[in-house]
Amino acid sequence: MKEPLKVDGAVTIVGASLAGLRCAESLRHEGFHGSITLVGDEIHAPYDRPPLSKQILTGAWPTEKAFLTDDLKLEELGVTARLGVRAESLDVDAHRVTLYDGSVLDADAVVIATGASLRHLPGTESMTGVFGLRTLDDATALRGAFDDLEPESRVVLIGAGFIGQEVATAALGRGHKVTILESLEVPLSLIVGEPVAELLMNLSANSGAELRTSVRVTGIDGPRDGAKAGWVNVEGADPVPADLIVVGIGVVPATGWLESSGLTIENGVVTDEHLFAAPGIVAAGDVARFRWLGAGHDEQVRIEHWQMAVDHGVHAAKALLGGPHNSPVFDAVPYFWSDQWGKKIQLLGHPSAEDTVEVIEIPDGEGRFVALFHEGSFLTAALGVSRPRRLMAFRALLARGATIDDALALGV
Numbered sequence: 188m189k190e191p192l193k194v195d196g197a198v199t200i201v202g203a204s205l206a207g208l209r210c211a212e213s214l215r216h217e218g219f220h221g222s223i224t225l226v227g228d229e230i231h232a233p234y235d236r237p238p239l240s241k242q243i244l245t246g247a248w249p250t251e252k253a254f255l256t257d258d259l260k261l262e263e264l265g266v267t268a269r270l271g272v273r274a275e276s277l278d279v280d281a282h283r284v285t286l287y288d289g290s291v292l293d294a295d296a297v298v299i300a301t302g303a304s305l306r307h308l309p310g311t312e313s314m315t316g317v318f319g320l321r322t323l324d325d326a327t328a329l330r331g332a333f334d335d336l337e338p339e340s341r342v343v344l345i346g347a348g349f350i351g352q353e354v355a356t357a358a359l360g361r362g363h364k365v366t367i368l369e370s371l372e373v374p375l376s377l378i379v380g381e382p383v384a385e386l387l388m389n390l391s392a393n394s395g396a397e398l399r400t401s402v403r404v405t406g407i408d409g410p411r412d413g414a415k416a417g418w419v420n421v422e423g424a425d426p427v428p429a430d431l432i433v434v435g436i437g438v439v440p441a442t443g444w445l446e447s448s449g450l451t452i453e454n455g456v457v458t459d460e461h462l463f464a465a466p467g468i469v470a471a472g473d474v475a476r477f478r479w480l481g482a483g484h485d486e487q488v489r490i491e492h493w494q495m496a497v498d499h500g501v502h503a504a505k506a507l508l509g510g511p512h513n514s515p516v517f518d519a520v521p522y523f524w525s526d527q528w529g530k531k532i533q534l535l536g537h538p539s540a541e542d543t544v545e546v547i548e549i550p551d552g553e554g555r556f557v558a559l560f561h562e563g564s565f566l567t568a569a570l571g572v573s574r575p576r577r578l579m580a581f582r583a584l585l586a587r588g589a590t591i592d593d594a595l596a597l598g599v
């Protein structure tokens with residue numbers, strides 16, 4: 188389909204989560220009144236993932252509060268939901284999606300919104316007491332396991348990424364002893380560079396959690412000698428006993444079902460600047476490795492942020508209805524947040540670990556600061572710790588490709 192999608196056509200959206208749902212809503216908003224089929228391999232209606240490592244895990248929210256929609260709202264939206272069934276393959280030329288149950292969905296356009304799935308530590312996938320956190324079912328299982336633990340149990344986190352640190356915060360809040368094992372010398376340094384990552388590392392310094400860096404985990408042995416979940420083996424040091432283990436070592440884009448499609452898959456579904464992966468086929472959200480022309484950049488990126496999945500979903504609908512020649516380029520400024528150690532970390536833009544950074548600390552002893560990243564004079568990103576309103580002021584600057592001097596003049 189090189190032409191725009193007709194408003195009475197048919198669309199198959201694969202991936203019934205944030206990007207997929209926002210795309211369906213946006214199609215309707217743009218006047219599309221044809222058929223929309225939303226395919227998801229989870230049995231649940233689309234739900235939100237950020238609360239899974241925050242309010243759901245701490246017990247502050249019941250799980251129902253995480254849902255983005257329900258059966259009735261999907262029906263009102265005119266969406267046929269095929270939940271609990273995996274898409275197995277895509278015929279790009281025919282816009283045909285074949286499902287695990289053998290059924291075949293033909294459409295005028297296909298939206299690929301299959302997100303990402305957990306990276307596993309080999310050999311530990313089915314061990315009792317070892318958890319990951321990506322889905323609502325993961326969160327329910329982990330919360331139940333927290334509930335079952337005695338106070339002051341030993342919770343070991345493997346990986347100190349953003350989500351790992353959120354889980355650590357929740358475990359600590361539940362009165363457990365928390366140890367975080369991280370392979371890098373400074374957690375998050377590959378994303379924000381060492382100077383800023385060191386400041387972020389300080390946020391957990393007085394929390395009571397033990398952060399052990401430059402630690403290479405080699406495997407997990409089963410329970411013995413009172414360690415209910417098992418022993419985490421680390422290179423060159425004694426194994427670490429654990430009553431519960433959470434593995435948080437990142438995700439991989441969910442592209443397995445596209446292997447035979449002929450689409451370009453390189454750390455995600457590669458798209459152009461409109462999100463097209465092929466005629467009539469767009470990719471959105473965590474799975475998309477898109478050409479990003481925002482904030483003065485021209486690079487192929489895959490960004491695992493909630494706001495990016497929303498912006499992509501909305502844009503994908505417009506791209507399909509506008510067609511490859513008339514739709515706008517995707518140029519939104521990425522935005523990410525994380526709540527950990529009682530602080531809100533927010534990141535606007537797309538920093539590189541090689542960028543130069545100006546850090547402006549707020550002298551109140553609370554660890555609050557704003558970091559402005561730049562490449563030469565060109566502003567690339569702004570990161571704030573508990574400076575929500577000031578930080579958002581940088582969004583407009585990033586969108587117009589401003590300089591570091593413009594950003595410093597704005598103040599923090």
Ligand SMILES: Cc1cc2nc3c(=O)[nH]c(=O)nc-3n(C[C@H](O)[C@H](O)[C@H](O)COP(=O)(O)OP(=O)(O)OC[C@H]3O[C@@H](n4cnc5c(N)ncnc54)[C@H](O)[C@@H]3O)c2cc1C
Pocket residue numbers: 201202203204205206207226227228229235236237238239240272273274275300301302303320321322350441444471472473474490491492493494496522523524525526
């Ligand atoms: C615990 C957690 C906390 C987070 N916290 C934050 C935060 O604080 N801030 C932030 O900015 N971002 C956060 N994120 C990231 C954010 O939630 C994601 O960027 C967002 O969910 C991406 O949405 P998506 O629709 O692209 O993909 P996903 O939400 O991954 O959804 C993809 C869906 O497709 C399904 N699927 C996969 N393969 C198939 C197939 N073959 N057939 C059918 N269905 C399939 C998947 O099961 C899934 O339901 C968090 C993520 C997690 C897991």
